[in-house]
Each structure stands twice: as C-alpha cells, then as structure tokens.
Amino acid sequence: MSLLLVKDNANSKLRELECDSNGLLKVDKVDVSSLATEASLSGLNGKVVAVNTGAVVVASSALPAGACTESTLSGLNGKVTACDTGSISGTVAVSAVSGNVACTHASLPLPSGASSESTLSAINGKITSCDTSALATATAQGTGNVSLATLAGCVSANVLAVSAGSVSKTSSYVWGSGGSSASISGSSSANSTVFDCRTLQKIVITGSTSNLSDSNIEVEVSHDNSAFFELTSAFLSIDYQSGQFGKSMDAPFNYVRLKRSNTTLTTESIKAVVSGF
Helix, strand or coil, rough: CCCCCEECCCCCCCECCCCCCCCEECCCCCCCCCCCCCCCCCHHHHHCCCHHHHCHHHHHHCCCCCCCCCCCCCHHHHHCCCHHHHHHHCCCCCCCCCCCCCCCCCCCCCCCCCCCCCCCCHHHCCCCCCCCHHHHCCCCCCCCCCCCCHHHCECCCCCCCCCCCCCCEEEEEECCCCCCCCCECEEEECCCCEEEECCCEEEEEEEEECCCCCEEEEEECCCCCCCEEEECCCCECCCHHHHHHHEEEEECCCCEEEEEECCCCCCEEEEEEEECC
C-alpha cells in the first residue's frame, strides 16, 4: 500500500493523507466562512422576493431626470403655440443674449431710425391734410406782379420772348465838337476833357486827327477825377491813311481822358468822342 504525503505549510512538515471508513478523504478542519450556509435551494427560495414582471407598466415607470412629463403627443399639442411662418419675411439682426429668449417678430426691437408706428392707420392721424386745389399756379413771383401765367403768355412755339428793355446810353466830345476840331500845337502835349464812367459798364472811344506821324493816343483813367494813370495796354492806334482811331473797352474805372503828344512842328487838328452804356 502506498502513502500519500502533503506539505503542511503551517510548519513546513510533511503529513500523511488518511481516509475514513467510507473511503472518503479525512479532513480535520475546513474553512467554510465564505461558503453559503444554506444546505439546499429550497432553503434559499424563502429569501428571494418574487417579482411580477407582468405587472410592470412602462407608462407609470419612474422617468429619468430631465425627461419630458407628457405621456402623449396630444397632451403636448395643447402647450405648443401655432406660428404662421407664411407671414414672416425678411431678416432681423439680433445681438447676442444669454439664457432663453421668448419673442415674436412683432415684439422685436426696431433698428435705429425705423418708424415706431405699427400700422398705417396710426400714422394717418399724424399727417396734416393739404388742400392742393387751393394752390394758385399764378402766384406772384418777385416784383412787378410777375407770375407763371404771365410768363406762359410770353412763350410761343416753345420759345420764350424776352424784352431787353431800355439801355441808358451817353456820349460826349472830349476833343472838339460836332462842327470843329481841337488844336494841339507842334512839339507839345495836351489832355482831353474828362468823361464820367461811374454809371457805365462799357465805353467806345472814336475820333480822327490830322497828325499821321505820331501813331498812338494814350488812355488815362482815374478813381477820383484828380490823379490819372495811363492804361499802357489800352492805347489808341491811328490809321496812317485816314487818321481815324477807335477802341471799345470795359469801364471798371470812374473817369477817363485822352492824352496826345504832337512831335511834329505843325499844329494838329483832333476830334474825339467817348460813348458809353
């Protein structure tokens, strides 16, 4: 007969395995602290609570946190406001906001400068009625009772007829007269009489002389009829064949006169007229 030896870890010794009278392994001590104490399944059955899974109703089960409390779509329908999206058009600029925003397009803030009136009927009461039929087209314009009706009467074939009116003209001899000439001695100079230009815009100087040797006549102007100055760019050129001269010029000055230098040895006959308007 063979012996079976096992190591005893408690004292590092070898021990002999033994069997009982029934041929079963003999065990002196067994640690059963972690084993179930029930000897049979029937003993465990009394400690298990029966659960009737057929009685569980999903509709009445507890909902997780944040879940919708409505049990049907019909119950939710009464809490949703109908929105007519067909009447909404355009875009609305909305600045950033925190939290939930509940509004409609009618309650949105208006942009800067927009009308605050919500309907045309509301703004109608703020407009003053204007009776355009009471406006006369022939309202007087300016002095002389000039009117549009009068102006219309001056139009013929789409052409407006304008009257130039009367223009004041004046003229006088500054050398000589209608039937005689003034004389300038040889080797001498002479000034004509003064012509008043204070109310005139333009003047014309015309005349004639017997001296064909000296070709120019000077033009002198003054602001006070005392101090005269030569207009070097406005001298009169004499026609060497006829002895006549003439010049037209603007008259921004107050007074004008002519100056003639006779370099010949004979007396010069000269006549000059100044006209203006």
